[in-house]
Amino acid sequence: MLAQHLICRTDADFARYALFFIKNRHDFRNHITLPDAxxxxxHTLPESSIMLTLDSSNKPIGWVNFRYVTTGYEHDPNGEIAFVDSVIVDEKYRSSRLFLDGFYHLAQHIANDNPQVLWMEFNVLASHSYLNRLYAKFATKVSEQEGAHEREYRYRGSFQEVKKYLSSIRKKR
Known part of the structure; x- marks a missing residue:
């Protein structure tokens, strides 16, 4: 399946993101209510960017929520850390190929959007063994914390190393 990746810029793009999030909010957190979503x-939109993943009919099948922060985790459009807050992909479309393709496009966007980025960080639920194994290939687990409903790990990798890894995987496919 070929997917497209789109950075939300218009009200229509953000509406598509919001509708997809609401519909798939239980993939974000099991017991999240509509008001909490x-x-x-x-709270997300003022400081974050959203990359939508679209199927061949231009329908949203996923999104990535990311932002730029300083080493002190303060919001800064020129921050040296690209922090990925969350990623959701509709279960019927989940695959390693789609995940890595989306991650590659995200890294390319970040490289073009903010040349000051030195690090990439992301949280993952401790129970997501696949993602923990994948992230450990190009990043280091730097902390553990109790999330809203489950333990989370934070990974950090050199942005150049993340791009290099994703490019090498892409060439193999």
């Missing part, structure tokens, strides 16, 4: 969306 709406509050999350409202």
């Amino acid at each position: 709406l509050i999350n969306i409202l």
Whole structure:
């Protein structure tokens, strides 16, 4: 399946993101209520960027929420850390290929959007063994914390190393 990746820029793009999030909110967190999902969306949009993943009919099948922060984790459009807050992909479309393709496109966007980025960081639920194994290939687990409902790990990798890894995987496919 060929997918497209789109950085949300228009009200229509953000509406597509919000509708997809609401519909798939239980993939974000098992027991999230509709009001909590709406509050999350409202808190996310001012400081974050959203990359939608679209299927061949231009329908959203996933998104990545990311932002730029300083080493002190303060919001900064020129921050040296690209922090991926969350990623959701519709279960019927999940595959290693789609995940790595989306991650590659995200890294390319970040490289073009903010040349000051030195690091990439992301949280993953401790129970997601596949993602923990994948992230450990190009990043280091730097912390553990209790999330809203489950333990989370934070990974950090050199942005150049992440790009290099994703490029090498892409060439193999």
